Amino acid sequence: METARAAYVHIPFCVSKCPYCDFNSYDNIPELKDDYVKALIREIRAADVSVLDTVYFGGGTPTSLPVRDLAALLTRLPHTEVAEITLEANPGTVDFRGLSLLRRMGFNRLSLGVQSFDDATLARIGRIHTAAEARTAYITARRAGFDNIGLDLMFALPGEKFDTLKFSLGEIIRLGPEHVSVYELSVEEGTPFARSRVETPSDDYKADAYLYIADTLSAAGYDHYEVSNFARPGYESRHNSTYWRNEPYFGFGAGATEYLGGIRRRKISSVPEYIDAVNSGKDLGEFEERVTGREKDFETVSLMLRTRRGLRADDFPAFADSFRRLTEKGMLTRDKGRLRATRQGLLLLNDLLCEVGEK
Numbered sequence: 559m560e561t562a563r564a565a566y567v568h569i570p571f572c573v574s575k576c577p578y579c580d581f582n583s584y585d586n587i588p589e590l591k592d593d594y595v596k597a598l599i600r601e602i603r604a605a606d607v608s609v610l611d612t613v614y615f616g617g618g619t620p621t622s623l624p625v626r627d628l629a630a631l632l633t634r635l636p637h638t639e640v641a642e643i644t645l646e647a648n649p650g651t652v653d654f655r656g657l658s659l660l661r662r663m664g665f666n667r668l669s670l671g672v673q674s675f676d677d678a679t680l681a682r683i684g685r686i687h688t689a690a691e692a693r694t695a696y697i698t699a700r701r702a703g704f705d706n707i708g709l710d711l712m713f714a715l716p717g718e719k720f721d722t723l724k725f726s727l728g729e730i731i732r733l734g735p736e737h738v739s740v741y742e743l744s745v746e747e748g749t750p751f752a753r754s755r756v757e758t759p760s761d762d763y764k765a766d767a768y769l770y771i772a773d774t775l776s777a778a779g780y781d782h783y784e785v786s787n788f789a790r791p792g793y794e795s796r797h798n799s800t801y802w803r804n805e806p807y808f809g810f811g812a813g814a815t816e817y818l819g820g821i822r823r824r825k826i827s828s829v830p831e832y833i834d835a836v837n838s839g840k841d842l843g844e845f846e847e848r849v850t851g852r853e854k855d856f857e858t859v860s861l862m863l864r865t866r867r868g869l870r871a872d873d874f875p876a877f878a879d880s881f882r883r884l885t886e887k888g889m890l891t892r893d894k895g896r897l898r899a900t901r902q903g904l905l906l907l908n909d910l911l912c913e914v915g916e917k
């Protein structure tokens with residue numbers, strides 16, 4: 559069995575729930591934090607974890623936990639000396655002391671959810687921080703010794719004007735992080751944004767905004783290495799690249815997904831039920847599927863086509879017809895046997911993947 563060299567740890571707590579968020583995160587159960595951390599440690603201990611190349615603490619807001627808890631969790635995860643250890647953080651939940659300690663304890667990559675540098679936009683999307691606090695968090699992280707920082711930017715937000723997006727992107731480039739992730743707001747069912755039928759910009763605006771962001775970041779020296787991700791050379795996310803190569807990984811915590819031995823398995827999402835299941839030795843699986851054959855190949859193709867590296871067409875002969883059709887349509891381009899999505903293909907990625915899936 560292929561050994562997993564990557565681990566994801568889910569921290570499902572947030573200071574306040576953003577109205578667009580459908581992640582497994584909660585702002586109303588802070589009293590469960592201690593029990594959750596203990597359960598996580600138990601879950602990790604019980605797993606046969608190999609020496610890891612990457613560890614990723616995501617959420618939720620991992621930095622809503624005390625530093626000592628994050629450190630306690632990290633020490634339970636064996637990793638190489640050069641492992642990439644990422645911590646997601648939100649402005650408003652970090653300070654110099656905490657970040658310095660986290661850096662010394664081994665976290666070496668910080669992913670900061672700034673989303674926008676426009677205060678009115680941040681307020682509209684329910685973020686707990688202002689643009690000034692986001693700048694301060696970034697500068698503080700640098701002072702604390704983080705030399706690999708990623709900033710998240712969202713676009714197609716309610717009430718967004720091209721000028722505010724331009725300003726936010728300009729601020730990101732001025733700050734100069736090593737990595738930028740860019741997400742279009744998607745209004746998910748069951749969220750307050752969906753219930754209030756919040757209005758988002760038109761599809762034409764979204765397409766223009768995405769291409770503007772891609773062109774501007776590329777001109778500023780960022781490599782557009784995945785549909786939503788940009789990095790300075792050498793700073794591509796090693797952890798996320800594991801997902802995009804469809805390689806195995808551990809997943810710990812409530813609602814975390816793991817992919818081991820060809821089985822993709824999601825853990826119990828409810829935090830109290832997860833804690834209870836760990837403590838009573840019950841099965842933690844909430845959903846499980848074996849990924850094999852054409853389905854596995856389709857997943858791998860779908861993930862690889864998200865990346866600039868693309869894939870070797872010869873590795874996936876069953877998809878040759880779809881590849882040919884999509885190349886004729888200008889959605890894919892072929893170079894020395896490697897296929898990758900064109901600009902048009904990236905823009906219409908979902909359509910492209912639907913078509914790859916057709917026989």
Ligand code: SF4
Binds near residue numbers: 571575581583617618
């Ligand atoms: S901070 Fe992130 S995880 Fe938490 S509620 Fe907001 S979007 Fe969701």
